[in-house]
Amino acid sequence: MDDLTARVRAFAEERDWQQFHTPKNLAMALAGEVGELLAELQWLTPAQSAAVMDDPEAGARIRAEIADVMIYLTRLADVLGIDLVESAVTKLAEVAVRYPVEQAKGSATKR
Template sequence: MNSPDAKKQKLQCGDGSDGQINVADTGEFSFSDKPTLDDIRKVQHEFCKERNWDQFHTPRNILLAMVGEVGEVSELFQWRGEVKEGLPDWSEKDKKHLAQELSDVLIYLVRLSERCHIDLPAAALEKIEMNKKKYPAHVVYGSSKKYSEYDLKE
């Protein structure tokens, strides 16, 4: 939406560092290094404390809020048929809107994890490691069959 430089200037992370757009040499799309998941947790934590909103942020309240945001993401995709990587056919306005709704999902996901005392980044890495074992590349290469359908003993 913005040029990388513009975005870099605009973003002020929780710890004072600025957001950087990583573009790998391969041209692979990548995210900014910052904010980290814990940066987001901290900023949102302060945001809620300043508003005295902790009282509303029970786990199930937050979960339902997250479901609501997933619904809003779905609405942006609902009448489009299949959508191409990078959203080349979307307007800038729609892309911006999607970025906001995906952000809302992330913010509530981080908040839900915090309220449940679950270390989300650590858990995610662990889950990916589990997935690597569960879906060995040589067995599942090019197939989308569900795990339960594989005969992993073959």
């Protein structure tokens, strides 16, 4: 993760884009990229969406959109000084307490 963060930061710095990379702008760009990912899956059935990577063209588009999401999320976290891995691990531990296996297994009910 550190290598990706450094590469994305260097990419922005080389182009003098850090002036545009405010948290608001990056969050908006991230939302836009998530929207593009959603558009690729929007009208697929559940079975089609599960098999989307079997289609080389659709798979390439999904892979590219996920890469865009990852890049913007990485950049946003870097600008805000957030360790993505640490944050995800902490959140996963919190959710594990909120949804213990014996109570949540097989259920989509929110708590």
